[in-house]
Amino acid sequence: MPETAATAGKAKGLIEFVAVSKSYGHAIAVDAINLKIPAATYCCLLGPSGCGKTTSLRMLAGHEIATSGDILLDNVNVTGLPPAKRGTAMMFQNYALFPHLSVAENVAFSLKMKGVAKAERLEKARRMLKLVELEPYADRLPAQLSGGQQQRVALARALITEPHALLLDEPLSALDPFLRLRVRGELKRLQKSLAISFVHVTHSQDEALALADLVVLMNAGRIEQQGTAADVFSRPRTAFVARFVGSHNVIDLGDRAVAVRTDRVSLVHGDTDGASSRQATVTGIEFAGNGFSVQLADDRGGEMSALVPEPAFHAQPYQEGERATISWAPSDAHVLEGGAN
């Protein structure tokens, strides 16, 4: 295996939140979170609006001061340090490039502030631009670049400080869907080659599932579940996680609640009796790319959904309003902590 920064033991970005809280007056934005992000990890902070993702990121960056608890980066307690002394760099949603400075000058800006000589800082800026494949654009102004290119300039500008952790707040939200996929791939490639940690705040389950070595799903200021993307998606701990990551039915079985993936349930026409099943009425049908998503109102008052493969759907299509029975294998039912709510 070729030696990389990671295999050479140079991996950076071990991040620890130890009982970290943030309150604004009486409102608790982040509630005593404990989180350990190993060095050289792509971590996505995921969760609904207002759950505390950005506040957690800003506390790590030093733009907010934690009300209590400690934050460590590579075994250094950075809780009270100013942003520039932490070994973190932040990339913002709107890139915030200086319109009157060239691309190279934008990238070199933080070195200028530190008093690094012009030739040296521009040389380093060129190296960073090469890293993000924008070297030929060094002398342009930001307005002469596409949105995706501006985003890569912002990335180069953050990386020039050689951070141990790069912090990204919704970095892909301003990009069109095609570019979003491309830049997403580039972020992952960069993170692996630099062997530092990236902490990326997103609302998007897809983004987190595609990028993250570690998914941290937050809910109301707390960490609801953390683990690999496959873990969180296949083994949601609670009904909240199952609903948030989507593509799951949360089924209340009385003594317990279970989650069953929508691609693991079977759907048949008409009312059929049987264990592990629900009789229901079809309420909607959507094409989902990899099949048809059939929405159902079950007779016990629940909402369910089944992903029916395209050939099966076309062989016997479902219609809104018709009766159907949805069933699942008990081995596909994953028990949830704390019931169905």
Ligand SMILES: Nc1ncnc2c1ncn2[C@@H]1O[C@H](COP(=O)(O)OP(=O)(O)OP(=O)(O)O)[C@@H](O)[C@H]1O
């Ligand atoms: N400066 C502030 N003053 C008062 N309350 C704040 C402040 N900043 C954040 N909050 C509150 O803290 C909570 C967490 O906010 P935060 O921005 O961390 O959420 P988020 O998960 O990043 O949300 P979004 O996805 O909408 O950006 C919210 O209830 C928010 O209203």
